[in-house]
Amino acid sequence: MSSAKPAFKRILLKLSGEALMGDDAFGINRVTIVRMAQEIAEINRMGVQVAVVIGGGNIFRGVAGGAVGMDRATADYMGMLATVMNSLALADALDKAGLTARVMSAIGIDQVVEPYVRPKALQYLEEGKVVVFAAGTGNPFFTTDTAAALRGAEIGAEMVLKATKVDGVYTADPKKDPLATRYSEISFDEAISRNLGIMDATAFALCRDQKLPIKVFSIIKNGALKRVVLGEDEGTLVYA
Numbered sequence: 001m002s003s004a005k006p007a008f009k010r011i012l013l014k015l016s017g018e019a020l021m022g023d024d025a026f027g028i029n030r031v032t033i034v035r036m037a038q039e040i041a042e043i044n045r046m047g048v049q050v051a052v053v054i055g056g057g058n059i060f061r062g063v064a065g066g067a068v069g070m071d072r073a074t075a076d077y078m079g080m081l082a083t084v085m086n087s088l089a090l091a092d093a094l095d096k097a098g099l100t101a102r103v104m105s106a107i108g109i110d111q112v113v114e115p116y117v118r119p120k121a122l123q124y125l126e127e128g129k130v131v132v133f134a135a136g137t138g139n140p141f142f143t144t145d146t147a148a149a150l151r152g153a154e155i156g157a158e159m160v161l162k163a164t165k166v167d168g169v170y171t172a173d174p175k176k177d178p179l180a181t182r183y184s185e186i187s188f189d190e191a192i193s194r195n196l197g198i199m200d201a202t203a204f205a206l207c208r209d210q211k212l213p214i215k216v217f218s219i220i221k222n223g224a225l226k227r228v229v230l231g232e233d234e235g236t237l238v239y240a
């Protein structure tokens, strides 16, 4: 076991919903979610307080519903409910990995999970429990990236760790432009002015205003989360 000291006391981890699909076409891939839970358990055991915001794109995306003629706000509520399902699956996997996880929802569904109450979330984190924030911000027209920025700021996280399908922020979308190159770091102002599609502008602006740095790194690469937490060179740092 490594005796290296983590660089953070409290982090907010954003997991892309689509990344939960693994190699499947949709839904939650068992192997992927179990591996993620184990990686979270590893950093939690190093003494890092971990809060998680999870996306819902593997199940439903509001924009997709809106595009086929659904009322956008209704479609967004469906997207938020999708994040609740992912949160329950992740909490279950975290429990099986030996951790204690608590899911807190931004929308009231008290029979399923407890509501988000900030002091309660802080208490859980202090106790070493992993808190999974479900239902995004609780508002349509937002994303779970913005929820990650919001909750990260609220709980006083030192950094937002965005685990996604790409291994950092590129000069252009690397899935569309094979010539795109990766930044090792980039300022919020530059990321916003260059319109880099890795995160929406609302999330970037909130983190910039709160001086909350973001690290974008690969969810696919084994051990990347631990390397980020140890302050090693991994992914792209977005700074204020």
Ligand SMILES: Nc1ncnc2c1ncn2[C@@H]1O[C@H](COP(=O)(O)OP(=O)(O)O)[C@@H](O)[C@H]1O
Pocket: 016, 017, 018, 019, 055, 057, 145, 163, 164, 165, 166, 168, 169, 170, 171, 172, 173, 174, 175, 196, 197, 198, 199
């Ligand atoms: N400049 C960029 N650098 C890196 N990734 C980008 C960039 N622009 C767009 N992307 C896309 O952003 C996605 C990562 O964001 P994420 O929120 O995890 O995905 P999604 O919204 O598809 O669930 C990547 O799959 C990548 O294709």
Ligand SMILES: O=c1ccn([C@@H]2O[C@H](COP(=O)(O)OP(=O)(O)O)[C@@H](O)[C@H]2O)c(=O)[nH]1
Pocket: 015, 016, 017, 018, 054, 055, 056, 057, 058, 060, 061, 062, 063, 075, 076, 077, 078, 079, 080, 082, 083, 135, 136, 137, 138, 139, 140, 141, 142, 143, 144, 145, 147
């Ligand atoms: O505060 C929020 C967070 C999410 N969503 C909805 O939930 C969906 C899933 O979230 P997201 O697309 O951010 O997930 P990810 O890209 O991480 O899979 C979004 O498309 C929105 O429809 C929303 O309306 N408000």
